[in-house]
Amino acid sequence: MDKRTILTITGSDGTGGSGVQADIKTISALGGYAVSAITSITLQNTLGIQEFYDVPAAIVSGQIEAIINDVQPAIVKIGMIRSVSVLSAVVEALLKYEPAYVVYDPVICSSKGEKLMGDDVLSQIQHKLLPLCSLVIISNRDADSFKNIQIRGKVLCIDDRKLHGFTNAFSSAIAFYLSQGNSEEDAIDKAHKYIGQLAPQTSNLTGRSSSLYNDFIAAVDKYYVQNSDVAFYSDYLNVSSRYLAQVCKRIVDKTPKAIIDDYLIQAIEVKLKTTDETIQEIAYDFGFSNQAHFSKFFKKLRGVSPTDYRKNLTS
Numbered sequence: 001m002d003k004r005t006i007l008t009i010t011g012s013d014g015t016g017g018s019g020v021q022a023d024i025k026t027i028s029a030l031g032g033y034a035v036s037a038i039t040s041i042t043l044q045n046t047l048g049i050q051e052f053y054d055v056p057a058a059i060v061s062g063q064i065e066a067i068i069n070d071v072q073p074a075i076v077k078i079g080m081i082r083s084v085s086v087l088s089a090v091v092e093a094l095l096k097y098e099p100a101y102v103v104y105d106p107v108i109c110s111s112k113g114e115k116l117m118g119d120d121v122l123s124q125i126q127h128k129l130l131p132l133c134s135l136v137i138i139s140n141r142d143a144d145s146f147k148n149i150q151i152r153g154k155v156l157c158i159d160d161r162k163l164h165g166f167t168n169a170f171s172s173a174i175a176f177y178l179s180q181g182n183s184e185e186d187a188i189d190k191a192h193k194y195i196g197q198l199a200p201q202t203s204n205l206t207g208r209s210s211s212l213y214n215d216f217i218a219a220v221d222k223y224y225v226q227n228s229d230v231a232f233y234s235d236y237l238n239v240s241s242r243y244l245a246q247v248c249k250r251i252v253d254k255t256p257k258a259i260i261d262d263y264l265i266q267a268i269e270v271k272l273k274t275t276d277e278t279i280q281e282i283a284y285d286f287g288f289s290n291q292a293h294f295s296k297f298f299k300k301l302r303g304v305s306p307t308d309y310r311k312n313l314t315s
Contacts, residue, residue: 005033005071006175007099009064009090010079010107011040018107018165023077026172030194032179034172035071037063039079039086046207047246048112057085064093074100077175078133079168080107082117084124091128101178104133105171108142135184137171154184170195209247212237216244216256224263225286230256265301272310279306 006027013019020036027034039060043051067073076099081087094102108122109115122145130136138157158170173194177187219233227233233256234241241256248256264286271282283294298306 004179005035005073006075006077006172006179007035007037007064007067007071007073008077008079008172008175009037009039009060009081010077010105011042011082012038013042013165014044015046018168019079022165022168023079023172026169027176030173030176032176035067035073037067039090040082045243045246047209047250049110049114049116050242050246052082054082054086057083057089060086061089061093064090068093068097072097075103075175075179076101077103077105077171078129079105079171080116081125081129082121084121087121087124087129091132094129094132101134101175101184102132103135103137103171103175103178104129105137105167106142106145108145113141135171135174135188137167137174139167156188166195209250212239212244213247213251216248217259220260220263224260225267228257228260228264228287230260233260261297261301265298268298268306269302269309272306273313279310282306 006023008020008023008027010023011019013021016022016025019042020038024034024036037060039055041053041055042049043053076094078090081090106125107116134154136155138155140157143157158167170191173191174187177190178184182190215237216233219236223232223236230241230244234244237244244256248254248259252259254262268282268286271277271285275282277285279295280291283291286294288294288297295305295307298304298309302309304312
């Protein structure tokens with residue numbers, strides 16, 4: 001077996017802060033050589049994960065077999081596994097090829113608190129995967145999931161400081177130092193020292209969510225009378241509607257549509273309070289096709305019709 005090469009079996013993170021990208025980055029930075037098998041592909045950015053595509057078990061098995069047959073890595077580092085079928089494929093490969101070390105970094109919750117696997121997978125991990133692991137690296141956010149689970153190999157519980165990819169870097173560093181012939185204790189010690197230097201740099205990628213939100217609010221303030229369609233604003237800002245919704249949810253816990261409607265309803269209330277225009281005239285002022293549509297919109301947001309709202313002002 002080739003102790004210099006490390007096989008990482010985990011998911012893909014397009015931001016590079018975690019997953020296979022982070023494993024390869026850490027191992028390469030230390031001077032090692034990483035090969036990989038991908039278990040899941042995420043639609044992900046700095047705000048979190050929007051969607052998963054779990055790679056079929058047969059493809060995961062094929063990736064692992066192709067690498068192990070050819071390169072024969074003695075060190076295997078395992079991360080995100082989201083399905084029982086993929087878990088079975090990984091366990092079968094470990095039993096067949098018997099690598100010298102298996103380092104497992106369970107990825108149960110993301111750094112944003114999103115749960116990434118079901119209880120059925122966790123149960124099978126307990127019975128099938130954990131007995132094959134040399135080292136299990138458990139982050140503080142995943143600790144509750146393991147509090148009643150007995151693990152045969154060495155267990156390290158670490159404070160990930162809520163940094164995206166922190167445990168990735170630490171477990172990958174351990175795998176690298178094991179590949180250099182260090183004992184488990186020495187590999188852990190050296191990884192601690194390495195991660196101590198790396199921590200300030202971990203997950204330093206930042207997105208443009210704050211500036212985009214401010215641009216969105218400015219656009220709404222300018223165009224809300226003419227346009228209440230979210231698609232108009234996403235096109236105007238040259239982003240997807242999904243990303244715009246994610247930004248608004250993260251910053252103010254509202255949908256873009258709710259924000260637009262807030263601007264619209266407040267302006268309508270001012271008109272109702274300060275002008276003598278008819279309900280129909282106000283409806284047309286704000287781009288509604290008819291009075292009925294306008295009244296339905298107003299009642300949905302304020303609980304009364306615009307006519308009754310205006311009457312209540314003078315009662």
